[in-house]
Amino acid sequence: MADMPMHGSGMGLMMPMRVIEVEVDNWYFEPDTITVKQGEHVKLVLHVEKGFHGFALPAFGISNKTLSQGSTVEVEFVADQKGSFPFFCNVSCGSGHSEMRGTLVVE
Numbered sequence: 049m050a051d052m053p054m055h056g057s058g059m060g061l062m063m064p065m066r067v068i069e070v071e072v073d074n075w076y077f078e079p080d081t082i083t084v085k086q087g088e089h090v091k092l093v094l095h096v097e098k099g100f101h102g103f104a105l106p107a108f109g110i111s112n113k114t115l116s117q118g119s120t121v122e123v124e125f126v127a128d129q130k131g132s133f134p135f136f137c138n139v140s141c142g143s144g145h146s147e148m149r150g151t152l153v154v155e
């Protein structure tokens with residue numbers, strides 16, 4: 049980031065914004081591995097194709113997202129720590145519930 053030009057706008061620091069589209073279905077997140085860079089402001093746009101699910105990413109304080117069929121839900125956070133962090137469905141949604149998980153990688 050050190051060589052990123054900063055154009056003085058008086059608006060303060062421009063955080064890079066990363067928008068990632070995620071498909072939610074019975075019973076998976078696609079992609080199930082999401083890789084971002086430390087410091088990025090991340091917006092996950094969750095498109096719920098089927099079912100009624102939840103979304104939790106506890107490492108970033110996200111645990112209360114409800115995903116109902118046909119909806120689009122946005123989840124925003126700043127990837128301020130490096131590592132691999134689990135995300136998962138936290139609403140009991142049927143036989144494949146325990147497989148509804150993935151990994152956020154911050155590098």
Ligand SMILES: [Cu+2]
Nearest residue numbers: 137139141145
């Ligand atoms: Cu579930």
